[in-house]
Amino acid sequence: MLAALAVLVALPAAASAKSSHTTGTPAVKAHVVKAKKALRKFKVAVRSHDAAAATSQLKVARRQTAAAAKTARGMAGSATAGQQSLAAAQALTLAGTQYDTLISSITALVDEINGQVQALIAQAIPSALAGKQMIIQVLTDLMPQLPAEAQPVIASIIAALSADATGVVNLNQAIDEGGMPGDITGMLSQCLEMATQAITMAFQTIQGILPMLPEAIQAPIAQILNMVSQVVGTIVPSVLGTISGLLDQILGSLPFVGTSSSGGLGGLLGGILGPSSGGGIGGIDIGGLLSGLFGGNGGGTGGGTSSGGIGGIISTVTGLISNLLGGLLNFGG
Numbered sequence: 001m002l003a004a005l006a007v008l009v010a011l012p013a014a015a016s017a018k019s020s021h022t023t024g025t026p027a028v029k030a031h032v033v034k035a036k037k038a039l040r041k042f043k044v045a046v047r048s049h050d051a052a053a054a055t056s057q058l059k060v061a062r063r064q065t066a067a068a069a070k071t072a073r074g075m076a077g078s079a080t081a082g083q084q085s086l087a088a089a090q091a092l093t094l095a096g097t098q099y100d101t102l103i104s105s106i107t108a109l110v111d112e113i114n115g116q117v118q119a120l121i122a123q124a125i126p127s128a129l130a131g132k133q134m135i136i137q138v139l140t141d142l143m144p145q146l147p148a149e150a151q152p153v154i155a156s157i158i159a160a161l162s163a164d165a166t167g168v169v170n171l172n173q174a175i176d177e178g179g180m181p182g183d184i185t186g187m188l189s190q191c192l193e194m195a196t197q198a199i200t201m202a203f204q205t206i207q208g209i210l211p212m213l214p215e216a217i218q219a220p221i222a223q224i225l226n227m228v229s230q231v232v233g234t235i236v237p238s239v240l241g242t243i244s245g246l247l248d249q250i251l252g253s254l255p256f257v258g259t260s261s262s263g264g265l266g267g268l269l270g271g272i273l274g275p276s277s278g279g280g281i282g283g284i285d286i287g288g289l290l291s292g293l294f295g296g297n298g299g300g301t302g303g304g305t306s307s308g309g310i311g312g313i314i315s316t317v318t319g320l321i322s323n324l325l326g327g328l329l330n331f332g333g
Contacts, residue, residue, distance in 0.1 A: 024071075024075060024087065024091070025075075025087055025090055025091045025094070027068075027071050028068045028071050028072050028075075028091040028094050028095060029094060031064045031065070031067045031068035031071065031098075032064070032065075032068050032094050032095070032098045034060070034064040035060070035061045035064035035065045035068065035098055035101075035102070036098070036101065038057045038058075038060035038061035038064060039057070039061045039101065039102065039105050041053065041057040042054055042057035042058050042061055042105070042109075043105065043109065045057055046109045046112055046113045046117070047109075047112065049113060051113070051115060051116065051117045054113065054117045055116070055117055055120060058106070058117075058120060058121065058124065061102060061105075062102070062124055062127075062128070065095070065098050065099055065102050065128075065131070066131065068091075068094065068095040068098055069095040069096075069098075069099065069131055069134070069135055071091065071095075072088065072091035072092045072094065072095040072135070072138075073092070073095075073134070073135070073138050075087060075088040075091050075092075076088040076089075076091075076092060076138050076139075076141075076142050079142070079145065080145070081145040081146075081147075082147070085142055085145040085146050086146060086147070086150060088142060089139065089142055089146060089150070089154050089157075092135055092138060092139045092142070093139070093154075093157050095135050096132060096135040096136060096139065096157075096161045097161070099128055099131050099132035099135060100132060100161060100164055100166070102128050103125070103128045103129060103132065103166070103167045104164075104166040104167060104170065106121050106124055106125060106128065107125060107166070107167045107170035107171050107174070107191075108170045109121065110122055110125070110170075110171075110174055110184075110188065111174040111177060111179070111180060118180070118184055119183075119184065119187075122184055122187040122188055122191065123187070125167075125171075125188075125191040125195075126190075126191055126194060129167065129191070129194055129195055129198060132161070132198075133198055133201075135161070136158060136161055136162055136202075136205065139154065139157070139158055139161075140158055140205060140208075140209065142154075143155065143158075143209065143212065151212045152212060152213060152214045155209045155212040155213045156213060156214065156217075156251055156254060158205065158206075158209060159205075159206045159209070159213065159221070159247065159251060160247070160248070160251050162199075162201075162202035162205050162206055163199065163202045163203070163206060163243070163244050163247050164244055165199055165237070165240040165241050165243070165244040166241075166244075167191075167195045168192065168195045168196055168199060168237045168240050168241070169237050169238070169240070169241045171188055171191055171192040171195060171237075172192060172237035172238075174188060175188055175189060175192065192237075196237070196240070199240055203225055203228055203229070206221065206225060207225050210222060210225070214254055216254075217250050217251065217254065220250050221247065221250060224243060224246060224247065228243060
């Protein structure tokens with residue numbers, strides 16, 4: 001599964017309460033930080049079976065995630081080419097990864113608590129899935145406005161957000177394990193169908209932006225998409241998880257996933273958006289954010305900047321595509 005989506009957002013030390021009242025990327029970031037804090041408290045409450053606290057923190061997490069998305073979409077809607085479109089792309093990335101964090105959290109915990117809270121979690125899943133899809137669509141629509149040198153980076157972000165199958169795997173596991181009331185199981189089955197359909201659409205999205213992805217990874221991703229297209233509509237959740245994992249490894253091999261200020265995303269876009277401390281842009285640790293998004297570690301497998309490292313990872317994954325993925329996708333004969 002994609003590690004995608006344990007987003008790492010480094011909040012500036014001097015962030016103040018008034019950030020939530022500003023507009024633009026700082027406001028999006030402030031909402032995301034609040035949503036992440038609420039999600040942490042929500043997880044603790046669920047595992048402690050504290051229904052009141054879980055309900056309260058889930059509402060905060062949903063509200064703050066939706067607010068981040070609304071602000072980011074507003075930025076995209078009014079953005080002109082250049083600095084504004086790049087700032088909007090950053091804001092959309094923050095909001096999209098937060099939606100993914102929300103989805104992975106609530107789908108993993110829906111079977112760990114009973115009663116009204118369980119129903120509230122189940123009811124929250126469809127809107128979270130829809131919210132993420134809206135962010136992906138807006139980010140995709142924004143692509144033509146972005147400078148050519150930034151498009152491979154944003155295309156990679158779209159691919160990672162689109163193909164994450166964590167929610168699908170979590171929902172399938174919750175349903176398979178059973179023990180939930182029939183109405184909750186029915187709701188989760190509908191959520192699973194919605195999430196699976198979104199992944200199917202994601203493969204089409206990635207196919208459409210394939211020429212915009214970094215050239216080094218186009219061939220292995222095209223190979224995966226070609227194999228998937230032959231069995232679309234019949235892929236079981238476990239296979240979707242495997243496909244996401246392969247895409248994660250390929251995307252995680254890209255140099256700009258690392259946190260290095262030279263050659264990283266901060267270096268690529270910083271000159272366009274203006275200088276900032278620590279290789280980030282507008283106070284955001286972009287390298288750290290992308291390391292979390294793609295599962296990189298800022299200096300290990302996913303964080304290197306040498307082409308040899310990329311080639312080695314892609315060579316390994318290409319072998320997995322035919323040996324592992326090929327066998328899985330032939331399960332139907």
